[in-house]
Amino acid sequence: MSDPARWRVVQRDFLQDCRVFSVSRTLAESERTGERFPFFRIDSADWVNVVPLTRDGRVVMIRQYRHGAGEVTLEVPGGIVDPGESPAQAAARELLEETGYRAGSLEALGHVNPNPALFGNRLHAFVARDVERVAKVANEAREETLVELVGRRDLPDLVRRGRVDHALVIAALHFLELAESARPG
Numbered sequence: 001m002s003d004p005a006r007w008r009v010v011q012r013d014f015l016q017d018c019r020v021f022s023v024s025r026t027l028a029e030s031e032r033t034g035e036r037f038p039f040f041r042i043d044s045a046d047w048v049n050v051v052p053l054t055r056d057g058r059v060v061m062i063r064q065y066r067h068g069a070g071e072v073t074l075e076v077p078g079g080i081v082d083p084g085e086s087p088a089q090a091a092a093r094e095l096l097e098e099t100g101y102r103a104g105s106l107e108a109l110g111h112v113n114p115n116p117a118l119f120g121n122r123l124h125a126f127v128a129r130d131v132e133r134v135a136k137v138a139n140e141a142r143e144e145t146l147v148e149l150v151g152r153r154d155l156p157d158l159v160r161r162g163r164v165d166h167a168l169v170i171a172a173l174h175f176l177e178l179a180e181s182a183r184p185g
Helices: 087-099 152-160 167-182
Strands: 008-017 022-029 036-043 047-052 058-066 071-075 078-080 105-112 123-129 146-151
Touching: 047 058, 047 087, 047 167, 058 087, 058 152, 078 087, 078 167, 087 105, 087 123, 105 167, 123 167, 146 152, 152 167
Parallel strands: 047 123
Antiparallel strands: 008 022, 022 036, 047 078, 058 071, 058 146, 105 123
16 A cells, blocks of 8 residues: 655745744645645744653653643653754753753653644653752743652553643653663563
């Protein structure tokens, strides 16, 4: 079975710069029917999420108010990859800024597209092992994070109960489970 045909881009128009993302409209033509339709896309720099693990098996998570949901959420640290920064550098920076913890080691787990229907960027997931608190939380003016240490065995229940409901955080946690189930021993 072959893949569906790619659509031909006829025109792309920039619509709006929203600081952390931009919006564009693409007029695309179906190879199969020849019909043209407008599609909208959200462009952003890549993002990172990092699952920080303490030596005693707890996950360093953060609580923060999220304007989109209008609620305080429980998440792993993460954020935007800054220009000139690798995803690993961004993961280490976000971990330190949002929690005050530094990783003994940092390992890439995988990456996903947040929603291929709308987004063109990737989320890169990492695990930070043997994390230690080395500084105070260094939030910028637009965010306020509070650290919460969570037992790893409590994570599935927190997801089931909706206490952790950020899809990209759940993806990072799943990547960690996949990586650990593939490890020897």
